Amino acid sequence: MHASPFVTVVALLLLGARAEQTEQGEAALTDDTAQCAPYSIALVTNALSSFPTIGQPVLSIPANDTVALAKFNAITGIPNIAPKGVNGTLSNDTINNYPATDPDCWWTSSDCVTPKVSGLAPDISSVPEPRTLGYGFDDGPFCSHNEFYNYLSAQNQKATMFYIGTNVMWFPLQAQRAAADGHQICVHTWSHRAMTALTNEAAFAELYYTIQAIKLVTGVTPQCWRPPMGDVDDRIRYIASKLNLETILWKYDSFDWKVASGQATTADVTANYQSLITAVGAGTFDTVGAIMLTHELTNYTMQTAVDNYPKLAEAFDHLVPIAVAQNKTQPYAETNVTFPSFAAYVSSRSSGGSNSTSSSGAAGGSGSAKGSSPSSGSSQGTTGSSGAVSLQLSYASSGLVAALTLLGAILAL
Numbered sequence: 149m150h151a152s153p154f155v156t157v158v159a160l161l162l163l164g165a166r167a168e169q170t171e172q173g174e175a176a177l178t179d180d181t182a183q184c185a186p187y188s189i190a191l192v193t194n195a196l197s198s199f200p201t202i203g204q205p206v207l208s209i210p211a212n213d214t215v216a217l218a219k220f221n222a223i224t225g226i227p228n229i230a231p232k233g234v235n236g237t238l239s240n241d242t243i244n245n246y247p248a249t250d251p252d253c254w255w256t257s258s259d260c261v262t263p264k265v266s267g268l269a270p271d272i273s274s275v276p277e278p279r280t281l282g283y284g285f286d287d288g289p290f291c292s293h294n295e296f297y298n299y300l301s302a303q304n305q306k307a308t309m310f311y312i313g314t315n316v317m318w319f320p321l322q323a324q325r326a327a328a329d330g331h332q333i334c335v336h337t338w339s340h341r342a343m344t345a346l347t348n349e350a351a352f353a354e355l356y357y358t359i360q361a362i363k364l365v366t367g368v369t370p371q372c373w374r375p376p377m378g379d380v381d382d383r384i385r386y387i388a389s390k391l392n393l394e395t396i397l398w399k400y401d402s403f404d405w406k407v408a409s410g411q412a413t414t415a416d417v418t419a420n421y422q423s424l425i426t427a428v429g430a431g432t433f434d435t436v437g438a439i440m441l442t443h444e445l446t447n448y449t450m451q452t453a454v455d456n457y458p459k460l461a462e463a464f465d466h467l468v469p470i471a472v473a474q475n476k477t478q479p480y481a482e483t484n485v486t487f488p489s490f491a492a493y494v495s496s497r498s499s500g501g502s503n504s505t506s507s508s509g510a511a512g513g514s515g516s517a518k519g520s521s522p523s524s525g526s527s528q529g530t531t532g533s534s535g536a537v538s539l540q541l542s543y544a545s546s547g548l549v550a551a552l553t554l555l556g557a558i559l560a561l
C-alpha cells in the first residue's frame with residue numbers, strides 16, 4: 149500500500165523537514181526563507197558519526213576517530229609556541245605583552261606573512277599576476293546565496309570560496325553548488341575561532357574536519373585555507389602545512405563584515421572598495437595583483453559584492469579565483485579536477501566562452517560533477533550590463549536565519 153501524496157506531505161510537515169533535495173533543486177530557489185529552510189541529505193546524515201558536533205568548536209579529536217588521531221600524532225616538530233588564549237579566544241594579556249620583535253610571525257599583531265620558522269612557505273596575501281584581483285569570499289556557504297551565485301554565473305565569474313566546515317554540513321547543497329559552478333573551495337576552519345588560541349590538537353581538528361566535510365560534500369580535498377580573523381602564527385602555519393594547506397591572507401579589507409555589528413557603515417565599505425579601485429589606477433598593482441577580504445556572510449555583504457563587481461571588473465584587468473592567479477591548474481588533491489591556467493581563463497573570458505573547471509571522473513559527492521557552468525557566457529562586467537542588477541535580497545524572517553545572522557555577526561571576519 150502506498151501513502152497518498154497528502155499523507156506524505158503531512159508527514160514531512162510533522163517532521164519539520166523537506167524531502168531529500170538535490171543540488172540543482174536547491175540552487176533553483178530564490179526565496180530566502182525557502183533557501184534557508186532546514187534540510188538534510190543522506191550523504192551528510194550517514195556520515196555524522198565521523199564528525200564532531202556541528203555548530204560547536206572542536207576542541208579535541210573524538211576518541212573513536214583513530215584515523216584522525218593517527219594523523220595528528222604523526223605530526224612532529226610543531227614549533228614550541230604557546231597558545232595565545234584559551235578555547236579559541238585570544239587573551240588580552242598575550243596581546244598586550246607580545247614582543248614587538250614578533251618572534252612567532254603573528255599576523256594579528258604585525259601583519260607578518262613571512263614565517264620565522266624555517267621551511268614554512270610565506271602566506272599568500274597578494275597574487276603574482278599584475279593588475280589582477282584574486283577574487284574570493286569568506287564564511288560561506290551562506291544559506292541564501294543563490295542570487296549572489298546566480299549573479300556570478302551570469303558574469304561567467306569564478307571566485308575562491310573560504311568555507312566554514314559547520315556551514316558546509318548545515319548547507320551541503322549550497323557547498324555543492326560552489327563546486328558545480330566552478331568556484332575554488334578553501335578551508336575556513338570548522339567553527340571560526342582564533343586559531344592561535346587553540347591547542348595543537350584543536351587547531352588540527354578545526355582544519356582536518358573542515359577538509360573532511362568539504363571532501364564528503366563536494367568530492368574535492370582543498371589545499372588552501374584562510375585563518376579566521378587572519379589569526380595565524382608559525383605554530384598554526386606548521387600544522388596547516390602538515391595538512392597540505394597553503395595559508396591565504398589578504399592585504400586589503402572591505403570591512404563588509406563590520407557592518408552587521410555596527411562597527412562600520414555601508415559608506416565606509418563603499419569607500420574601502422573605492423580606495424582599492426583608486427590604487428589600481430595609481431599603479432599599485434602593476435607588478436603584483438591584490439587580494440581583498442570580502443564575505444558571503446550576510447545578504448548585505450553579498451549585495452555589496454554585486455554592487456561593486458562592475459567597478460572592480462573595470463578597474464582591474466582581471467578578476468580570477470586565487471588558484472587561477474597562481475596558475476595552479478590542479479588546486480585539489482584530486483588530480484582529475486583541473487582549473488584553467490591564468491592564460492586560459494583570461495583568454496576564455498575575453499572570447500566570452502566558458503572557463504569552468506573540468507573533471508575527468510566523478511568527483512565524489514552527489515551533484516558535485518555537474519561540470520559546466522550555468523553561465524550565460526556574458527563577457528566581463530566592464531560591459532556594464534550587469535551594473536543595474538539588484539538581488540532584491542531581504543533578510544528572511546525565520547528563526548534559523550536570524551540565529552545564523554547572529555552567529556555570523558559573532559563569527560564575523
Ligand SMILES: [Zn+2]
Nearest residue numbers: 286287376561
Ligand atoms: Zn571568516
